[in-house]
Amino acid sequence: MADTTLNHLKMYRMPFSLADNAISWLEPSSQCNLACDGCYRENIKNAHKSLEEVKHELDIFQQKRNTDCISIAGGDPLLHPQILDIVSDIKRRGLKPVINTNGLALKPELLKELKRAGVYGFTFHVDSKQGRPAEWRGKSEIELNELRYHYARMLADEGGIACSFNSTVYEDTLQHVPALVKWASENIDIVQTMVFISFRHVVPAMPFDWYAGDRQVEWQSIKYHSDNARKVDMHSTDLVKEIQKVFPDFAPSAYLNGTEKADSFKWLVAERIGTKKKIYGYVGPKFMELMMAAHHFFKGKYISYLSPSLTSKGRLALLFLWPFDKGLRNASASLLKNPLRLFLKTYFQNIAFIQPIDFLPDGRQSMCDGCPDMTVWKDELVWSCRLEELKNYGTFIKSVPKAQSL
Secondary structure, three states, X not given: OOOOOOOHHHOEEOOXXXXXXXXXXXXXXXXXXXXXXXXXXOOOOOOEOOHHHHHHHHHHHHHHOEEEEEEEOOOOHHHOOOHHHHHHHHHHOOOXXXXXXXXXXXXXXXXXXXXXXXXXEEEEEOOOOOOOOOOOOOOOOOOXXXXXXXXXXXXXXXXXXXXXXXXXXXXXOHHHHHHHHHHHHHOOOOOOEEEEEEOOOEXXXXXXXXXXXXXXXXXXXXXXXXXXXXXXXXXXXXXXXXXXXXXXXXXXXXXXXXXXXXXXXXXXXXXXXXXXXXXXXXXXXXXXXXXXXXXXXXXXXXXXXXXXXXXXXXXXXXXXXXHHOHHHHHHHHHHHOOHHHHHOOOEEEEEEEEOOOEEOOOOOEEOEOOOOOEEEEOOEEEEHHHHHHHHHHOOOOXXXXXXXXX
């Protein structure tokens, strides 16, 4: 059985920084066709940036940030009237265009056009608190696997497009995370990545006063707030522990720490290898380091999303890279217990966890150090998850313990 203890000193700290990062976050629109409970963006009808504005922001990314992929988000970017031009321009720049969407506007005809424009992949946000149309309303996370499969199958039938899913995890949906991880393993041939995001909001019980500069802000006016008591301190490690109750061998091997805590796991990544019927094991930190360093050496960038053609090369990694990584050696041993498995196509699959802003007791706010989801605001790189603060107050909001409040 694998060692499931999470010790950041025994894991690979992904080498991302503000200036050199695998991913950058583009928001061409603030309009969305759903109203998700955990959303941190104001939904504004027809709030589309012009193509010139979008291209300018891409110029800023290329001036200030060495990056592999552009996550096209929002809002829902599929609602932008020039989404095909945006995808095409990103592709022309030698970057990977990956669309972050709830999928509601995606139809096979549009998918074909996006593929011709150069789309590299999709990340579909699907969870049970999105307010979807009637046929999906009230469905549990497990029941929503039918919808997830619909999108994964659509991409697989089109071919050559990376498929990822993310879900916000709430106190009452945490119990379903292991079942989603199991569903992903059963579809490892068409699903490359699953991401789980811990829910965060400002709630009444927080012992802080809030300030924009020297001006006090009422907590109810902050875009991402909830009026009722809710659990807003769920950690990525809580999600991993829930998974390990069902899958004891589940073993993350890479992470990003917080800006205020070196031993926190703001991004936590597990890379597993196997077939639709059996997971052979989880790669270790040396393999993760080898892949990042080799890609940066040969391509000049840290790698982000992997295409289906690359994730299907698991058997080659097991046969030729096992000397470099203990996790691969264990997975290879599992595969070779039945030599007939050598004839089966073997896949990589990424399971990741994101732990957004943490409010420490002294008021410090721990963000993701080397965050991949940085966007552009007034020609500067800023955290996309807190963009509404800049829009509404011109600065990030500070949390000050009430006993120390000005």
